[in-house]
Amino acid sequence: MEALVPGLTDDVARECLARVPFNAFPTLFSVCKLWRQELRDPRFHRLRKSTGNAQPVVVLVQSVPDVAHHTRPRPMTYRLVIFEPATGVWSSLPPCPGLPHGLPLFCRLAAAGTELVVIGGWKPPKRATTDEVHVYDFVSGQWRRGSPLPSPLRSYFACAAAHDSDEGCRTVYIAGGHDDRKNGLRSALAYDVAGDSWKPLPDMARERIECHAVTLRGKFFVFGWRCAEAFDAAAGSWGPVEEAAGEEFCYSKTYVAREDGRMYRCLGREVMVQLEGGVLAKVAELPSEMRRARYAVAWEGKLMVMGFEHDYGFSANILDMKATTTRTTMATAAWKKVEVPPGYRGSVLGASCLVI
Missing domain, CATH: 2.120.10.80 (Kelch-type beta propeller)
Structure with missing residues (x-):
């Protein structure tokens, strides 16, 4: 039987492939049939998650900036933008x-x-x-x-x-x-x-x-x-x-479910989590510079909230939630402001998150 990587056992080869960043997957996919099959196998992605190599990827529907600075109003054009929380990198699909x-x-x-x-x-x-x-x-x-x-x-x-x-x-x-x-x-x-x-x-x-x-x-x-x-x-x-x-x-767009089996929401200036029995516990308040939350996405241990600053500029912050202290309360959570490059501050009309 042909090996995934000549000279290595398939288990070792699989561990190596599982450590490759998600944005290199298209390159791996083009190498050979065996690698294509491996990348398509749900077991491969479970291995990435279990070994801590899976990467969260936030995807936004965002307006394209008017780089030409036209004096006349032009119809908004929208694209898909991705943000990698692990690296802080922004790019377009x-x-x-x-x-x-x-x-x-x-x-x-x-x-x-x-x-x-x-x-x-x-x-x-x-x-x-x-x-x-x-x-x-x-x-x-x-x-x-x-x-x-x-x-x-x-x-x-x-x-x-x-x-x-x-x-x-x-x-x-x-x-x-x-x-x-x-x-x-x-x-x-x-x-x-x-x-x-x-x-x-x-x-x-x-x-x-x-x-x-x-x-x-x-x-x-x-x-x-x-x-x-x-x-x-x-x-x-x-x-x-x-x-x-x-x-x-x-403002139901700020309701989001996380893989821990809980639902989170941003209503007013409060971030809440729904615990057992429908009990709502306050996790945090929005950062002072954020005027209103419009979208939220979540992945393991994190909640990213996007909205407007007081000057209506685009703002994004990530809430780091450690663990529940009891069945009805949450441990202290801390915000981290997301640095957004000038080319990615357009209006947002949708958000989603993958863990790849």
Whole structure:
């Protein structure tokens, strides 16, 4: 049997490959068939995580800076920007060949394993609602076109991916939004990323527009105005989120679930974590220079919050959360300001996080 690396046992070779930075994966992928198979194997990515070599990658939908400084207003163009918390490096993803005018406005992002799924939005230059799905593969460094979003065409829908993607199951859920006539939608769908196929889910109890979603402990939570619903994938049904009763979800984009099985939120100036029994515990207050939080992403032990400074400039900070001290309180958490280069301070319309 051919070895992964001649002269080394496969276990040793695998340990070597697992230490390669994620941005070198496209180079490894092009070497040979055996390495391509290894990089596609969920066991390889579990090894990276277990040995501490997996790297968090924050992806933002961000406006392209007007480097020419045009005097007349020009339509905003959006791109995908990545931030590597481990190194502090900012860069742009390769543009999608199917989107020559930039990303659709209000498109939705979902991180599924080592792939990023871009769904729907208003496609430039005419800003027409699109059903297009585009998938970027961080392993191969390539884009591919996914199966289109089933009708009806929708905007402002909730979207989130399942967290068990390192087991080979990669599912993206969407729900709600409104159609081209501005009618609210109750319908929901699931996208199998590996199989490139959509399937309908049961309808929600009510229509939800401008909603946001997270996945947590096998459930797909959809937050709207003052109420929320959760789809239980195992039971195949929706149910109310009791602890959401009476809450204000107008800034639901700052709700985020972490792999520790907890949900975090930024409401007002407080960062809260939902503990057992729906109990909310305060983790921290927003940094003094941040006027409002707009987006949040999370990975193991960290929460990155993005928003506006008092002069409405883009601001990003990372909250380092050590461990729970009891079942109902959190240990002290500390903020670290993210240095953002001038070329990456544009307006943000979406955020997601992968651990690769």
